[in-house]
Amino acid sequence: MSYKLGCMVLALTMVVAWSGVARATDDSAKGAARELANEGKRDYDAGRFEDAGHKFQRAYEVAKVPTLAVWAARALAKCGQLVAASELYRQATHLTTNDLWVGNAQQRAQADAEKELAELQPRIPRLRVRVEGAAADDVEVTIDDVKLASALYGFEISKDPGRRRIVGKRGGETTEQTIELGEGERKQAVLTFKAALADKLPIGETDQARLAADQGKLVSPERRDELVTATPAPARSGGAQRTWGWVAVGVGAAGLITGAVTGIVVAADSGLRNDCPNNTCDSSKSDKANTYNLMRNLSTVGFIVGGVGVAVGVTLLLWAPKHEAAPQMALWLGPGTAGFKGAF
Numbered sequence: 001m002s003y004k005l006g007c008m009v010l011a012l013t014m015v016v017a018w019s020g021v022a023r024a025t026d027d028s029a030k031g032a033a034r035e036l037a038n039e040g041k042r043d044y045d046a047g048r049f050e051d052a053g054h055k056f057q058r059a060y061e062v063a064k065v066p067t068l069a070v071w072a073a074r075a076l077a078k079c080g081q082l083v084a085a086s087e088l089y090r091q092a093t094h095l096t097t098n099d100l101w102v103g104n105a106q107q108r109a110q111a112d113a114e115k116e117l118a119e120l121q122p123r124i125p126r127l128r129v130r131v132e133g134a135a136a137d138d139v140e141v142t143i144d145d146v147k148l149a150s151a152l153y154g155f156e157i158s159k160d161p162g163r164r165r166i167v168g169k170r171g172g173e174t175t176e177q178t179i180e181l182g183e184g185e186r187k188q189a190v191l192t193f194k195a196a197l198a199d200k201l202p203i204g205e206t207d208q209a210r211l212a213a214d215q216g217k218l219v220s221p222e223r224r225d226e227l228v229t230a231t232p233a234p235a236r237s238g239g240a241q242r243t244w245g246w247v248a249v250g251v252g253a254a255g256l257i258t259g260a261v262t263g264i265v266v267a268a269d270s271g272l273r274n275d276c277p278n279n280t281c282d283s284s285k286s287d288k289a290n291t292y293n294l295m296r297n298l299s300t301v302g303f304i305v306g307g308v309g310v311a312v313g314v315t316l317l318l319w320a321p322k323h324e325a326a327p328q329m330a331l332w333l334g335p336g337t338a339g340f341k342g343a344f
Helices: 003-018 027-045 049-062 066-078 082-094 105-123 206-215 221-230 239-268 270-275 286-319
Strands: 126-132 140-143 146-148 156-158 162-170 173-181 186-192 328-334 337-343
Touching: 027 049, 027 066, 049 066, 066 082, 066 105, 082 105, 082 156, 126 140, 126 162, 162 186, 173 186
Parallel strands: 126 186
Antiparallel strands: 126 156, 140 146, 140 162, 162 173, 328 337
16 A cells, blocks of 8 residues: 555545544544544654554544554554554454444454454563562562563563563562563573571471472572581481391291201100110210210200390380381291291
8 A cells, every 4th residue: 555545545534433423522632633643654654663653552542443553553563562562453353333433444454453463473472480589479570670460470471572681679689680582482581589488487497497498499509508417317217126126036936946846856766765865875876976966956056046036036126116117027947947038
């Protein structure tokens, strides 16, 4: 559309739209809005988009019609103000019919607004601001000197392309970050504060401070190292004592079984009893004497070891703390052998 034709169409649209609204808007206001719209169109065609945007927006404040909202949005988009342009496009699509709507010009403008908004949205950058080391309510965040609501911390928000300066303040502490946003980009700014939660805890609440340090929440690295260093060694548990108790019981049980088995073998062997009456063996039968003495000694030692092992094991188990699960133990007995197995 040429410059003259565009101005003519815009002027005719405004004249037709405002011809019958004297009661809604006085003549001087209508005349001023008409002149602003015409000047804005001339500036837009000449490439002076910033001036055009200001004039279209001022005219739109007087007459809420889609045509003015669309032209204002186009001018703002040319200036890189994509967020404001998208809002004007949305307003244009949501405007309802009033006395200024004459003919189909406003309906066509609404259709243009919907189409151009869909084309503009992918170009709008998105920025996420995260706060670490401090509660959201304790921090004030600004983006290009405009305050950001704390409810939006951690969520993506629409921002115009260009360099964005993000500043966070908590009391006397300030942290900032500068991010360059290109069209369609998604970036994140992280504002980190030195958390002071552990320092503010009353005396007697160091456990909570250590827990916060373990979880990495609201505690600075320096404070976290201090808390970890100051944490006392854990108290000795009864697990080891119970383990040794069960070992002793197993050894004792094996000794008792060994003593009993060897005793039974000696008692059941009639040859040994006949050749060695009254526990005395005939020297002429040395092999049987050696066997008898060996079995008898094994039985005696087995009973002694078994008795001591069981006594020590039971004592350790009775005196061990009971807050941990006890180890599992199982005895086994085989031909001429005995032992135990378990999990500790």
